Amino acid sequence: METDKINIPQHIAIIMDGNGRWATNKGFSRDKGHTEGRESAKEMVRTCAKIGVKNLTLFAFSSENWKRPKLEIELLMGLLHNSLITELKELQKNNIRLKTIGDTSKLPLVVRKFLEKVCDQTKNNDLMTLTLALSYGSRDEIINSVKEIADKVKNNIISVEKIDESLINQHLYTRNLPDVDLMIRTSGEKRISNFLLWQSAYAELYFSDKLWPDFKSEHLLKAIEDYKSRERRFGKTSQQII
Ligand code: FPP
Numbered sequence: 001m002e003t004d005k006i007n008i009p010q011h012i013a014i015i016m017d018g019n020g021r022w023a024t025n026k027g028f029s030r031d032k033g034h035t036e037g038r039e040s041a042k043e044m045v046r047t048c049a050k051i052g053v054k055n056l057t058l059f060a061f062s063s064e065n066w067k068r069p070k071l072e073i074e075l076l077m078g079l080l081h082n083s084l085i086t087e088l089k090e091l092q093k094n095n096i097r098l099k100t101i102g103d104t105s106k107l108p109l110v111v112r113k114f115l116e117k118v119c120d121q122t123k124n125n126d127l128m129t130l131t132l133a134l135s136y137g138s139r140d141e142i143i144n145s146v147k148e149i150a151d152k153v154k155n156n157i158i159s160v161e162k163i164d165e166s167l168i169n170q171h172l173y174t175r176n177l178p179d180v181d182l183m184i185r186t187s188g189e190k191r192i193s194n195f196l197l198w199q200s201a202y203a204e205l206y207f208s209d210k211l212w213p214d215f216k217s218e219h220l221l222k223a224i225e226d227y228k229s230r231e232r233r234f235g236k237t238s239q240q241i242i
Pocket of ligand 1: 016017018020021034035041058059060061062065076079080132212
C-alpha cells in the first residue's frame with residue numbers, strides 16, 4: 001500500500017499496546033512480546049521517515065509502568081539500551097533526530113547517559129524527529145509546567161497576563177514539537193492513558209485491533225489514509241474549511 005505526500009500528518013503519536021497479550025496468545029513469555037514490539041517500532045520509524053512524516057512520538061514507557069514486575073522493567077530498559085546502541089548509526093544515516101519526553105532522571109544511569117549521547121549526536125538531523133516517551137505521564141508534565149510558570153510569576157520574570165497557550169506549550173516536555181495530528185492506539189483498547197493530553201486537543205484518534213507486534217507498515221498506512229479522509233474543522237464549520 002502506498003500513500004501520497006499530500007495531507008500527511010505532521011505529527012503521529014502511537015500508544016504501542018498489546019505486546020504482553022501477543023506473547024501470551026502465542027504461548028511465549030512477555031519478553032518475547034516486547035522484543036517483537038521493538039521490530040514494529042523500527043518499522044514505524046522507517047515508514048514514517050520514508051513517507052514524509054516530520055514527527056513521530058512513541059509511548060515506550062509510562063510513568064505508571066514502573067509498577068510492573070522488576071524483571072519486566074529490567075528487560076524493557078535493556079531493550080531500550082540495546083536499541084540505542086544498535087540504531088544510532090541508522091538514525092544518522094537516515095537523518096533522524098532522537099528526542100525524549102518524560103522524567104528520564106528515573107531511568108538507569110547507563111541508559112540515561114546513552115540516551116543523552118544519541119540525542120546530542122543526532123540533534124542536527126532534520127528529516128524527521130523521533131521522540132521516545134520514557135517514564136512519561138501527561139498529567140505530571142502539565143503539573144511540571146504549571147510549577148515552572150508559577151515560579152517565574154513569583155520571581156517577577158513573567159506576569160500572570162502573559163500566561164497563554166503558547167507559554168504553556170513552551171513549558172511542556174514537548175516544547176518545539178507541533179501538536180499531534182494523528183494518535184494511534186493498538187490492541188483494541190480505546191483510551192488515551194495519560195499520553196499527550198494537552199498536545200492531542202485536536203488530534204484525530206485511530207484505534208486498531210491489532211496487537212502491537214502485529215502492527216506493520218500496511219496498518220500504519222491504512223491509519224494515515226483514514227486520517228486523510230477526515231475533515232478537521234478545529235471548531236469551524238465545513239463551509240469555512242472549504
Ligand atoms: C505495551 O504492551 C508496551 C509497552 C509497555 C512497552 C513498549 C515497548 C516496546 C514496543 C519495545 C521497545 C521499544 C523501543 C522503542 C525500544 P503491554 O506490555 O502493556 O501489553 P499488554 O497490554 O498486552 O500486557
